[in-house]
Amino acid sequence: MFNLFSKKEVPCPFCYQTIGLAKVAFRCNGRGVPGRPACQKTADPALVANFNNSKPYYPVIGTQEGGAPLLTKESASCTQCGSNSNIRLCPTCHSQLPLSFNADSPMFGLVGVRNSGKTVLLSVMHKELKDSVGRRFNSSIDNPGGSEGLARELQENEEAMLTAGRLPEQTRVRSGKQAPAVYEWRYTKSNGKLTSSIFSFYDNAGETVSRVDSAMDQAYLAASSGVILLLDPFSFPSNKERGQEINALPVGVDSPESVLDAITHALSHGKNLKRGKKIDVPIAVVVTKIDAFFSEMADNNPIFTIPAHQPVYDDLDGQTVHDYVASLIDSWGGSASIRKLNETFSNYRFFAVSALGEQPEYGTDRLGKGGVRSLRVTDPILWLMAERGFINKVGK
Amino acid sequence: MVSFDSTAYKAQLNVWGKDKDLVKKLKSIAEKLQRNPSSTAYASANLMSLYAVDPSWSASDLASHRLELAKVLRPIKKPIVKQGLEPVLEALGKTHFDNPSFWLNLDSLRQQEVAQTRKDFVKFLLADPSMAYSAISRKELYESFKAQGVPGAEFQSYEKELQNNGVNIFERKLADDAESFSIPGGVASSWKDARNRGVFNSIFDVLLLHVAQNERRQLSFYSNLAYGTTAITTDTIQKADQRATTASDSNEVQIAHKILAALKNEVKSNSELRLVVFKIFEEYVQKKLQRNELGAAVANDLVDLGINQADANILLSLLATTGSGQRINGLNRTVEHLQKGELGSAQQTFSSVDPNTAEPDEYARIEKILDTQIEKKKQLLEAYKTALGAKKLEEARQAIAGAQRLDTEDDSLRGKVEAIPPEPAGNLTVSISANSAVLNWAKSASSDISYTVVRKTGGASSSPVDGEVIAKNIGALTAEDKNPTIATTVFYTVFAERTGQFSEAASTKAEAYPQPANFTVQATSSTSIHAVWTVAVEASSTTVEVFDSRGNSIHQVTTSDSKLLLDSLITGEKYTVTLVANYVSSSGTVASAAIQASSVPREKSDPVTGVDYTINNSEIQLEWSSLPPGYSTEAWILPLHDNGMDFGDIVTAEQLTAAGGRRAALISQRESNGKTYYTMKAHRGILRVYPLVLVESGYLVGDYVSSGVIEPAKNVTVEYFNNIIKLAWEWTGDTRQMELAWLDSQGYSQRELVTLASYRRNGGAIIQGRNISNLTIAATTKVDGETIISAPASIPLKQDNKIEISYEQKIKSGGLFSKPSTSITARSFNGYQGSVPVSLCLSLNPYVPLDANSCLALDRFALDFSASDVATYSFEIPKTAIPKGTKQFWLVLFPQDPESVKIDQPHTSQLRG
Numbered sequence A: 001m002f003n004l005f006s007k008k009e010v011p012c013p014f015c016y017q018t019i020g021l022a023k024v025a026f027r028c029n030g031r032g033v034p035g036r037p038a039c040q041k042t043a044d045p046a047l048v049a050n051f052n053n054s055k056p057y058y059p060v061i062g063t064q065e066g067g068a069p070l071l072t073k074e075s076a077s078c079t080q081c082g083s084n085s086n087i088r089l090c091p092t093c094h095s096q097l098p099l100s101f102n103a104d105s106p107m108f109g110l111v112g113v114r115n116s117g118k119t120v121l122l123s124v125m126h127k128e129l130k131d132s133v134g135r136r137f138n139s140s141i142d143n144p145g146g147s148e149g150l151a152r153e154l155q156e157n158e159e160a161m162l163t164a165g166r167l168p169e170q171t172r173v174r175s176g177k178q179a180p181a182v183y184e185w186r187y188t189k190s191n192g193k194l195t196s197s198i199f200s201f202y203d204n205a206g207e208t209v210s211r212v213d214s215a216m217d218q219a220y221l222a223a224s225s226g227v228i229l230l231l232d233p234f235s236f237p238s239n240k241e242r243g244q245e246i247n248a249l250p251v252g253v254d255s256p257e258s259v260l261d262a263i264t265h266a267l268s269h270g271k272n273l274k275r276g277k278k279i280d281v282p283i284a285v286v287v288t289k290i291d292a293f294f295s296e297m298a299d300n301n302p303i304f305t306i307p308a309h310q311p312v313y314d315d316l317d318g319q320t321v322h323d324y325v326a327s328l329i330d331s332w333g334g335s336a337s338i339r340k341l342n343e344t345f346s347n348y349r350f351f352a353v354s355a356l357g358e359q360p361e362y363g364t365d366r367l368g369k370g371g372v373r374s375l376r377v378t379d380p381i382l383w384l385m386a387e388r389g390f391i392n393k394v395g396k
Numbered sequence B: 001m002v003s004f005d006s007t008a009y010k011a012q013l014n015v016w017g018k019d020k021d022l023v024k025k026l027k028s029i030a031e032k033l034q035r036n037p038s039s040t041a042y043a044s045a046n047l048m049s050l051y052a053v054d055p056s057w058s059a060s061d062l063a064s065h066r067l068e069l070a071k072v073l074r075p076i077k078k079p080i081v082k083q084g085l086e087p088v089l090e091a092l093g094k095t096h097f098d099n100p101s102f103w104l105n106l107d108s109l110r111q112q113e114v115a116q117t118r119k120d121f122v123k124f125l126l127a128d129p130s131m132a133y134s135a136i137s138r139k140e141l142y143e144s145f146k147a148q149g150v151p152g153a154e155f156q157s158y159e160k161e162l163q164n165n166g167v168n169i170f171e172r173k174l175a176d177d178a179e180s181f182s183i184p185g186g187v188a189s190s191w192k193d194a195r196n197r198g199v200f201n202s203i204f205d206v207l208l209l210h211v212a213q214n215e216r217r218q219l220s221f222y223s224n225l226a227y228g229t230t231a232i233t234t235d236t237i238q239k240a241d242q243r244a245t246t247a248s249d250s251n252e253v254q255i256a257h258k259i260l261a262a263l264k265n266e267v268k269s270n271s272e273l274r275l276v277v278f279k280i281f282e283e284y285v286q287k288k289l290q291r292n293e294l295g296a297a298v299a300n301d302l303v304d305l306g307i308n309q310a311d312a313n314i315l316l317s318l319l320a321t322t323g324s325g326q327r328i329n330g331l332n333r334t335v336e337h338l339q340k341g342e343l344g345s346a347q348q349t350f351s352s353v354d355p356n357t358a359e360p361d362e363y364a365r366i367e368k369i370l371d372t373q374i375e376k377k378k379q380l381l382e383a384y385k386t387a388l389g390a391k392k393l394e395e396a397r398q399a400i401a402g403a404q405r406l407d408t409e410d411d412s413l414r415g416k417v418e419a420i421p422p423e424p425a426g427n428l429t430v431s432i433s434a435n436s437a438v439l440n441w442a443k444s445a446s447s448d449i450s451y452t453v454v455r456k457t458g459g460a461s462s463s464p465v466d467g468e469v470i471a472k473n474i475g476a477l478t479a480e481d482k483n484p485t486i487a488t489t490v491f492y493t494v495f496a497e498r499t500g501q502f503s504e505a506a507s508t509k510a511e512a513y514p515q516p517a518n519f520t521v522q523a524t525s526s527t528s529i530h531a532v533w534t535v536a537v538e539a540s541s542t543t544v545e546v547f548d549s550r551g552n553s554i555h556q557v558t559t560s561d562s563k564l565l566l567d568s569l570i571t572g573e574k575y576t577v578t579l580v581a582n583y584v585s586s587s588g589t590v591a592s593a594a595i596q597a598s599s600v601p602r603e604k605s606d607p608v609t610g611v612d613y614t615i616n617n618s619e620i621q622l623e624w625s626s627l628p629p630g631y632s633t634e635a636w637i638l639p640l641h642d643n644g645m646d647f648g649d650i651v652t653a654e655q656l657t658a659a660g661g662r663r664a665a666l667i668s669q670r671e672s673n674g675k676t677y678y679t680m681k682a683h684r685g686i687l688r689v690y691p692l693v694l695v696e697s698g699y700l701v702g703d704y705v706s707s708g709v710i711e712p713a714k715n716v717t718v719e720y721f722n723n724i725i726k727l728a729w730e731w732t733g734d735t736r737q738m739e740l741a742w743l744d745s746q747g748y749s750q751r752e753l754v755t756l757a758s759y760r761r762n763g764g765a766i767i768q769g770r771n772i773s774n775l776t777i778a779a780t781t782k783v784d785g786e787t788i789i790s791a792p793a794s795i796p797l798k799q800d801n802k803i804e805i806s807y808e809q810k811i812k813s814g815g816l817f818s819k820p821s822t823s824i825t826a827r828s829f830n831g832y833q834g835s836v837p838v839s840l841c842l843s844l845n846p847y848v849p850l851d852a853n854s855c856l857a858l859d860r861f862a863l864d865f866s867a868s869d870v871a872t873y874s875f876e877i878p879k880t881a882i883p884k885g886t887k888q889f890w891l892v893l894f895p896q897d898p899e900s901v902k903i904d905q906p907h908t909s910q911l912r913g
Helices: A045-051 A118-136 A149-164 A212-217 A219-223 A237-245 A256-270 A290-296 A315-331 A335-344 A379-387 B006-018 B020-035 B059-073 B079-097 B100-126 B138-147 B152-164 B173-179 B185-197 B203-207 B234-246 B251-266 B270-290 B295-304 B309-322 B329-339 B343-351 B360-389 B393-406 B411-419 B653-658 B756-762
Strands: A009-011 A018-020 A025-027 A087-089 A108-112 A140-142 A181-188 A194-201 A226-231 A283-287 A348-352 B135-137 B168-170 B429-432 B437-440 B450-457 B468-474 B478-481 B489-498 B506-511 B517-523 B529-534 B539-547 B553-559 B563-566 B575-585 B588-591 B595-599 B612-615 B619-625 B633-638 B666-672 B675-681 B687-695 B698-700 B705-707 B714-720 B724-730 B737-743 B749-755 B765-768 B773-783 B786-789 B803-812 B821-828 B835-843 B856-864 B870-876 B890-895 B901-904
Touching: A108 A118, A108 A194, A108 A256, A118 A140, A118 A149, A118 A181, A118 A379, A118 B756, A149 A181, A194 A379, A219 A256, A226 A256, A226 A379, A256 A335, A283 A315, A283 A379, A315 A335, A315 A348, A315 A379, A348 A379, B006 B020, B006 B059, B006 B079, B020 B079, B059 B079, B059 B100, B100 B152, B135 B138, B135 B309, B138 B152, B138 B168, B152 B168, B168 B309, B173 B270, B185 B251, B203 B234, B203 B251, B203 B270, B234 B251, B234 B270, B270 B295, B270 B309, B295 B309, B295 B329, B329 B343, B329 B360, B343 B360, B360 B393, B393 B411, B429 B506, B437 B489, B450 B478, B468 B478, B517 B575, B517 B595, B529 B575, B529 B595, B553 B563, B563 B575, B612 B705, B619 B687, B633 B666, B633 B675, B653 B698, B675 B687, B737 B765, B749 B756, B749 B765, B756 B765, B803 B890, B821 B835, B821 B890, B835 B901, B856 B870, B890 B901
Parallel strands: A108 A226, A226 A283, A283 A348, B135 B168, B803 B901
Antiparallel strands: A009 A018, A025 A087, A140 A181, A181 A194, B429 B437, B437 B478, B450 B468, B450 B489, B489 B506, B517 B529, B529 B563, B539 B553, B539 B575, B575 B588, B575 B595, B612 B619, B619 B675, B633 B687, B666 B675, B687 B698, B687 B705, B714 B724, B724 B765, B737 B749, B737 B773, B773 B786, B803 B821, B821 B870, B835 B856, B835 B890
């Protein structure tokens, strides 16, 4: 049935530009019809410009003679070779839209200042999503269209951490965009119906969010349906000195408040928020590198509870961890950040995660001898997915 | 008839009369003409105008004009007339004045005169100390022109003359503006910080962070702010800052980022940016000058930083003439000459410096340097002569080259250097065999030497063309003669050469008496060996001698044959055969050096087969079927991977080592019942062990076994979470799985095999529950279908003897007639029976209290588990404890003695009231 209230426009999961789902571009499938020569693969200028991807692809239908892409809904006939194609593309960046991509596909932004552990966390999260989360929810979580761009980088990072025992290199600001890591989460509901969701992450270099003007440039924040904000525990006033002693905190790292200001500014502008209104985008505030503080926490601190491997999000556990993390942040002199969150966001939750399980050697970027032993890294994404109703929530 | 307005002329005389310089000049011309009538000094004044002459006039016109002029001038008493115009007119006389060609030539003469005057003036100006840096502001220059009486109309031509002499004429505006300008605070402090840390050479390194190092050339900040032809503007700051944010994080980048941020915030225009850069360099130069560094050296420093010479000179001229760094021009130039190795020019320049006007310390210092250099040159020339006399050619060459470096202008030195021949090749040796004579000699102290090698019989070569040339113009220190003459004395001579100059000969004598070659000795049966060899055709015979294993000679023969069979030998005994080739030379029979080889008479052996082994922690015992008598074995350890060695191959020790092999450490070896028992030290890790049979040509490869002691897990760590124990360890060697074993809380034995893949997937090994004991870990691996397991290592577990309880809480809000209250149901673990003292704590903070210290104890009581593992408790909260308007409070149970009691807190929803 036609849904009068369904959104017709949605951000592209790759370039975050708004696209109308009834007017998408199509890539020729290269088959051709008898009597007409098949199209040849060449580099797609839009992919080159957007993601430095110069691999050869069949042409975008309508662009062969220098024209604009032919925009339609279900399929299109190639104006050159005559083949009928249903390979949907974003009209702006020409990335292939996953089959299950629809107006409800969420976009999650991952932001954090330089050195807050974004790349490490994303790399471990990439592994956990495909592996343990997939098993826990009896789902298939994959990168549609194969590993490209960030997804490939995360895969390589995972390899580097698992086999070579070293941390990924620090992310650099890119001149062109990098294709984000797009995930397709599919599972069969109890009624036997297949359901799926597309979500994507973008790994930005930390310095671009630490200043308001740069954060504004991040189109993906404006398009995001949820934000994962990473805070470096060493950037809180009481922990700074300790962070510098062990080389975990470079000089000049922005305070959590300034990062919050930047994100708030970017989100309120991106979402055209009216004055006095709180931002309703769910924000998962994640304290990373919590392993550095294990020794100061009681054995039975709820943060150490390994969530049950059930295909649900345990909101009671989540709320408890939220309360304990808030208390930790307060003890580190970060109550100003909490107040700022209270005043600005209508739906936020604290998380504490450890991507590696123990502190790496910060000087040499080597992992601990025991390898990667993550703790609660997927809690934030599961909460966001639960907030959207894609996975079930218990304990509310 | 010529036209002459005498009234106007007289009026003009009043104007000229006020120009005292003109009066002086005319007076000087008159005097010069009077002394020497053919002088052309008159050309320095504009006579045509002064005498109102038209160059087109004829001789008669000029003559009548002269008379008219004399008439007009005579009654006038002014100095311009009486000391200038009249005497000059008189001195010119009819000859000059009435001659039309005089006036026609006067213009070109005058141009020459003016040019000469200009040149003289420029020379004078250049000698001024203020021009030490060949730069002057236009304002100061014009003031100087005026002071020296240069006519205003000629300023530009004078300026051009100065520019032609390399003088940079600049506007003072930037320097004047800079006087009232201060570097903005943020920029000043961040740059100061960078300078103190010594991170950047100059501010340009920061501004041009985005520009490749090799493109940061010709930096300028005075005439314009630029690198090469590209202007540096506020946009440049943006670009550099962008680079700072994309570059790999480092201290330099962080500091650059700070400076650039300050520049972005505080510098609003391109002109302000130029002032900032100028001020930074101004401070840099001032500091150096204040440290009494030579101005020229400071200018060189600037150029080394990439600043163009013109701007460096401008800055020095501005600061050196106004600051404390003024230097005497001549002294500076002396230093420059010395730095360039121009000793002669330095002496000449220094002699022109007036010691009375020069800064005394500086004068003395430079005089001392100059004297030292002169003395040094003298000493070097002496050393050259001495060394040459002693035929120490290289020493002489080094000395004269040193003198040449000090005084590059002394052409006589160059000739001397070129005339010195190289030293002869030293330490010449020759090693000779049947097919080759290899010559070696020592490396010369000089690098530009080549060598020619000549061979000759009967005596040494006297020149590079005397004999057969073996090698010509080679740079190497070795040469090979591939056709040496056997059994004849030959002379090899080496000549060193440098730029056509040959050294004296270095010769060596050589006689080739090659050893026998292709020599092998092999067992042909259990009692015989067979020796085979070849000798050079020049050899007359071969002497063969055979020794047993104790070194006793058992056989000797001289033969013209090239093989020998020895039989009736003892099986398993090692025999050594020695050969000497005999040659007949002019001096009699000469024997070559000896060559020897060994063999053991024995049957042919098969490779080792049927290998088995037993292992304990420190030893491995191998066993296999015994070999025939006369053979021995050696066990080698090689990696597990394919090493290319097949059954029956014969390999050398080098090949085994190259394949990663090493000899096993033998402990003992014995034979029993047709079996060999070989005990060796056990090795870490699983490796292949090969018992190899020693044969004449190497090791005979047979069967092998894969054995060894498996590496245990290293760095095992145990982490305790609320409901699980997590284990992590370092995987070592080829181990791919570990076996964990423990007793669970019920005392049942549990086992789990953890593969590397599952370890990575789960981030370690997870054991559900916390009450476990006797935890061990053992490494296992499977090689050649067999599972090898290490000795289990015990993992110590934390002894947690705390009483552990959990609880659930229900908080009721108070009503109109009731107080708020809580009811708690607590449960003890592990069958604890007794009472547990606890505190019920209240916190009004927004954050859940983490311990009893961060909240208020409302009640202290004991939970009684003596009868049951469940205890209950209720408490009414006094209304006074919770102020009106409190939106949220926390009620939490904490142990009174945290050292002995642990309380597992419920979800925070039960703690929040």
